[in-house]
Amino acid sequence: xxxxxxxxxxxxxxxxxxxxxxxxxxxxxxxxxxxxxxxxxxxxxxxxxxxxxxxxxxxxxxxxxxxxxxxxxxxxxxxxxxxxxxxxxxxxxxxxxxxxxxxx
Amino acid sequence: xxxxxxxxxxxxxxxxxxxxxxxxxxxxxxxxxxxxxxxxxxxxxxxxxxxxxxxxxxxxxxxxxxxxxxxxxxxxxxxxxxxxxxxxxxxxxxxxxxxxxxxxxxxxxxxxxxxxxxxxxxxxxxxxxxxxxxxxxxxxxxxxxxxxxxxxxxxxxxxxxxxxxxxxxxxxxxxxxxx
Numbered sequence: 001x002x003x004x005x006x007x008x009x010x011x012x013x014x015x016x017x018x019x020x021x022x023x024x025x026x027x028x029x030x031x032x033x034x035x036x037x038x039x040x041x042x043x044x045x046x047x048x049x050x051x052x053x054x055x056x057x058x059x060x061x062x063x064x065x066x067x068x069x070x071x072x073x074x075x076x077x078x079x080x081x082x083x084x085x086x087x088x089x090x091x092x093x094x095x096x097x098x099x100x101x102x103x104x
Numbered sequence: 105x106x107x108x109x110x111x112x113x114x115x116x117x118x119x120x121x122x123x124x125x126x127x128x129x130x131x132x133x134x135x136x137x138x139x140x141x142x143x144x145x146x147x148x149x150x151x152x153x154x155x156x157x158x159x160x161x162x163x164x165x166x167x168x169x170x171x172x173x174x175x176x177x178x179x180x181x182x183x184x185x186x187x188x189x190x191x192x193x194x195x196x197x198x199x200x201x202x203x204x205x206x207x208x209x210x211x212x213x214x215x216x217x218x219x220x221x222x223x224x225x226x227x228x229x230x231x232x233x234x235x236x237x238x239x240x241x242x243x244x245x246x247x248x249x250x251x252x253x254x255x256x257x258x259x260x261x262x263x264x265x266x267x268x269x270x271x272x273x274x275x276x277x278x279x280x281x282x283x
Contacts, residue, residue, distance in 0.1 A: 021126040021128065021129070022128055054132060054134070057130040057131075057132050059128075059130065068126070068129065070131060070132050071250055071260075071261075072131050072261075072265055074262070075263060075265075
């Protein structure tokens with residue numbers, strides 16, 4: 001996942017999907033073309049890497065394949081890293097809650 | 105069906121919670137559990153009370169059957185009724201695919217559509233993909249998107265699905281999740 005994020009084109013694709021989801025390959029190709037020259041194959045390869053990393057999801061609509069952001073991995077990173085620093089406080093409160101509830 | 109604006113000139117902001125959420129949203133998570141267990145976790149109260157918002161669920165698992173997500177005592181204390189969300193089953197193919205309509209009781213908006221897909225990879229974890237189509241239901245779309253304060257109920261589907269993963273993989277409720 002971090003490898004998937006470590007590329008300016010892939011970050012640009014994620015930004016584009018963040019601004020508007022449900023985009024086709026052609027649409028995303030146009031976004032990339034505003035910044036760098038890249039073939040449709042190149043853009044599609046970057047999208048596939050984002051898909052493999054679980055950051056981008058696709059669904060078919062008619063003949064088009066539309067791309068969406070997957071917000072879940074960000075949540076998992078949040079749970080794993082951000083909560084690490086608040087966990088102790090939360091655990092203390094959870095224990096306090098349990099103690100108080102058991103007493104009542 | 106998705107929004108037709110094509111304005112890529114504005115810089116995307118990271119303050120997602122105040123912005124309109126996409127009409128169609130997709131969520132996917134790998135869960136190290138058999139497909140049948142994931143299916144049961146979605147459709148039975150035995151599991152639903154131990155992840156997400158912790159309410160019981162009712163499912164008549166036949167096309168046209170009714171489904172209801174019930175509120176927890178905590179939610180009722182906050183003034184909610186018995187039902188948190190209700191809908192109708194559209195398609196059932198256990199344990200791989202479930203399509204249902206879904207209306208949040210706290211919004212007066214058109215019914216939305218949920219599609220659960222559970223993909224098995226032999227010898228590997230399953231992938232649960234959830235597609236939520238909130239056509240003409242912008243407030244529901246915003247609420248399920250997540251990214252808000254999970255402690256205040258703003259975790260949306262990312263938080264619900266993460267707690268489902270925690271429960272099935274560790275047999276304990278994720279901090280803050282469940283009834």
